[in-house]
Amino acid sequence: MNKLNFETDLREQLESLNKEKQPDRDLWAGIEIALTNEDAPNDMAHEVAANNRPRIYAVAASILLVGVLSWNALKPVSQNFNGTELIAALSSQHQQQKNALLVKFQDQPALTQNWESQLGELDEAAIAIKAALKQDPNNVALLKMLQSVHQQQIDLIERVHAPKWRQL
Amino acid sequence: MxxxxxxxxxxxxxxxxxxxxxxxxxxxxxxxxxxxxxxxxxxxxxxxxxxxxxxxxxxxxxxxxxxxxxxxxxxxxxxxxxxxxxxxxxxxxxxxxxxxxxxxxxxxxxxxxxxxxxxxSAEQGTDLSDLDGYIALLPERARIVFVLHAIEGYRHEDIAKMMDMAVGSSKAQFHRAKQLLKEWMGYE
The missing domain is CATH 1.10.1740.10 (RNA polymerase sigma factor, region 2, helix turn helix motif)
Known part of the structure; x- marks a missing residue:
């Protein structure tokens, strides 16, 4: 079989390749959880253009997360990196941050009535993700999902108590 | 008509x-x-x-x-x-x-x-075509360049930007991918 045949055969095989393949597991459920409480895409596009103020809590949380991950990454493999410990550290740090914000805003009226139930729904989402992480502690997608839910809780508390128009 | x-x-x-x-x-x-x-x-x-x-x-x-x-x-x-x-x-x-x-x-x-x-290592038991099976066996960079150029139709200039590499490297990886496929598919 010569080079010409290869080029022709390869082209034919490329043209007949199936452009679609369905994943074995349902990916939508995880996407839906990750997008809970996300603003509408158009609103986000406007907000990104209009709002360049630093988000102190998000930065602090990210720095802390990087710190925790780096600390764990620097440990030699022989010390058996424990994903469960990382999840516990993340949860504990988030709880402290959440409590601090709730105390800070306790005397301030909230902008909406149902923010606590939204916070509760996010708590349930975090519990479900942590349950999944117990089975698969090193799953990066789940860790990111947990981090995203935590961040949404912080954003929610800040948004209902200190909307951006009030800070202007 | x-x-x-x-x-x-x-x-x-x-x-x-x-x-x-x-x-x-x-x-x-x-x-x-x-x-x-x-x-x-x-x-x-x-x-x-x-x-x-x-x-x-x-x-x-x-x-x-x-x-x-x-x-x-x-x-x-x-x-x-x-x-x-x-x-x-x-x-x-x-x-x-x-x-x-x-x-x-x-x-x-x-x-x-x-x-x-x-x-x-490529996963076994894929339900995609034979060619897909071979593509999965390619080394990472060669595979990505081959998929983007041969299947998705991107130019080497675009691939180079996406992968943060030189245009020449993209072309070289594509050539490498084709050589490996040729060998694995039984062509001389």
């Missing part, structure tokens, strides 16, 4: 309008519309993620990441190009970045050598 042609053209225009309406609804924050958009495009997105990663689990995570980030990016889609073309570019960029992050994370956590991390 002319009537059939008109019907086909009308169907195409209707499909395009439906997709535009769907995208408009998503941009306004309609999550049901987003689920419909997901169901319409997940097959194409996952196939591309799978070909780029050659790993089922990584492809599933990458496809999930694509649809999470797409929600944040779709507000920037103005309809200048076909949505599927735009979506493929978004998918390719996010998946390449996901592969890089994942490789970095794996290396940090388990101290995997670069050479090992860059040569994930």
């Amino acid at each position: 002319k009537i059939e042609g008109n019907v086909v053209a009308a169907q195409g225009a209707f499909a395009e309008k439906s997709e535009r309406d769907l995208i408009n609804a998503v941009q306004q924050g309609d999550k049901k519309a987003y689920q419909t958009l997901y169901q319409t495009h997940i097959g194409q997105v996952y196939a591309l993620c799978y070909r780029l990663t050659s790993d089922k689990s990584l492809a599933e995570d990458a496809a999930q990441e694509v649809f999470i980030q797409l929600w944040r990016k779709i507000g920037n889609y103005k309809g200048d190009s076909k949505f599927s073309t735009w979506l493929h570019t978004v998918t390719s960029n996010i998946t390449i970045s996901y592969i890089r992050k994942q490789r970095g994370w794996l290396q940090r956590m388990f101290n995997i050598e670069d050479s090992e991390a860059m040569n994930y």
Whole structure:
């Protein structure tokens, strides 16, 4: 079989390749959880253009997360990196941050009535993700999902108590 | 013949309008519309993620990441190009970045050598074609360049930007991929 045949055969095989393949597991459920409480895409596009103020809590949380991950990454493999410990550290740090914000805003009226139930729904989402992480502690997608839910809780508390128009 | 042609053209225009309406609804924050958009495009997105990663689990995570980030990016889609073309570019960029992050994370956590991390063994039992099986066996960089150039139709200049490499390197990786495929497919 010569080079010409290869080029022709390869082209034919490329043209007949199936452009679609369905994943074995349902990916939508995880996407839906990750997008809970996300603003509408158009609103986000406007907000990104209009709002360049630093988000102190998000930065602090990210720095802390990087710190925790780096600390764990620097440990030699022989010390058996424990994903469960990382999840516990993340949860504990988030709880402290959440409590601090709730105390800070306790005397301030909230902008909406149902923010606590939204916070509760996010708590349930975090519990479900942590349950999944117990089975698969090193799953990066789940860790990111947990981090995203935590961040949404912080954003929610800040948004209902200190909307951006009030800070202007 | 002319009537059939008109019907086909009308169907195409209707499909395009439906997709535009769907995208408009998503941009306004309609999550049901987003689920419909997901169901319409997940097959194409996952196939591309799978070909780029050659790993089922990584492809599933990458496809999930694509649809999470797409929600944040779709507000920037103005309809200048076909949505599927735009979506493929978004998918390719996010998946390449996901592969890089994942490789970095794996290396940090388990101290995997670069050479090992860059040569994930292809999964067995794929239900894709023979050619897909061979593509999955290619080394990472050669595989990504081959998929983007030969299947997705990107120019080497675009691939070089996406992968942060020289245009010559993209061409060299493509040549390497073809040589390996030629050998594995039994050509002299």
